[in-house]
Amino acid sequence: MSCTVPVLPLPGGAPADEADHAPSALVEVLRIQAESRAEQEDEVIEEVPVALSYNGISHAVMLATPTDLEDFALGFSISEGVVENMEEIHDLEVQPGCAGIVIEMQIAQPRFLALKERRRSLAGRTGCGLCGVESLTYAIRPLPEGRLASAASVSVSAIDEAVRQLAHWQPLRQQTGASHAAAWVDGEGRIRMVREDAGRHNALDKLAGAMFRSRHEAGAGFVLVSSRASYEMVQKVVALGAGALVAVSAPTALAIRTAEAAGILLVGFARPGQMVAYCHAERLTGEMPLAGQARRGMM
Structure with a gap:
């Protein structure tokens, strides 16, 4: 079911053809029940390596389901403090390949310089945001400055x-x-x-x-x-x-x-x-x- 809120495009044009990496796959399984066994097809969720690259330098590799990848790249970039807002991402391109997907982003130079100061490599587990953090300093980050939680009931x-x-x-x-x-x-x-x-x-x-x-x-x-x-x-x-x-x-x-x-x-x-x-x-x-x-x- 699609969202009901219109979404603005990011720089870089249309997203890559997601058919190159489908979100699910059909596999042959043996289904076993109390009094029966049956060979069937089953649909299972897909995971692919997704590399996030900023200004030509790979920053993180995550295992993710290959849907809504522009949203993923933008959300990761802001929530991880790589950029402050979407205007600091000057270009974004999703590039499917045989081994996975690379999301190439061009970000504002001050943000890129700050990123290099705390560069880390995330690899491996499904959606594990702290995998590969090189320093405990970055594992427990300060709360984002200037973002106050709404006090609405x-x-x-x-x-x-x-x-x-x-x-x-x-x-x-x-x-x-x-x-x-x-x-x-x-x-x-x-x-x-x-x-x-x-x-x-x-x-x-x-x-x-x-x-x-x-x-x-x-x-x-x-x-x-x-x-x-x-x-x-x-x-x-x-x-x-x-x-x-x-x-x-x-x-x-x-x-x-x-x-x-x-x-x-x-x-x-x-x-x-x-x-x-x-x-x-x-x-x-x-x-x-x-x-x-x-x-x-x-x-």
Whole structure:
């Protein structure tokens, strides 16, 4: 299901043909049940190496699902502090190849010089944002300057509605059962934009990139993720300018401390009819809808 917010193009023209790297693949499997075995085709999610290159120098290699890669590159670049905004990316080109995909970006020279000072190489695990960090100094980064979390309240019923609807906005999950999603939800509980990936960090970077490109105001709603809430997920939400992060699973202790310091309302274990608020719970309003009273048709 596509997003409902228009997205502005980045410099560099049209995105590469994603048919070169499909988001899923068909494989032969042996399905075993209590009294039967059957050879079948099954659809599984794809991962490919995606290299992010700035001004001709490779900075990071991530394993990602090959969809919405311009969004991914922009979201990663801003949430990781490589650039401050999309205007500092002067050109972006997605280049598919046999071994993977290279995303070539030309960034403002002051940003490139700063990047070289803290250059790192990320490689390997699915959406692991801290893999390969050369110094512990960069593992726990200061909160982004100049980005204050919105102090807007969020209604319990809006969170509950979005949680109930999220699966319907995940076509890749419906096909493969293996994708994470990151969604932007407005104050009424309507899901406005979703991005999917095999990696939870990647899905959030894709969402952030799409929101930056659409010039969408991040303070009037919340981010919903289909995963746990790690420290780095909170950092990315802060960079996005959102004021609340809702996760269907648990947060880490470091994520809670970071959210507390950043003014982020952090909610975990968000399931139909239940949730747990970990910090800034005073911004939650209203009561949980009774069974059978959840709103319908909000999409």
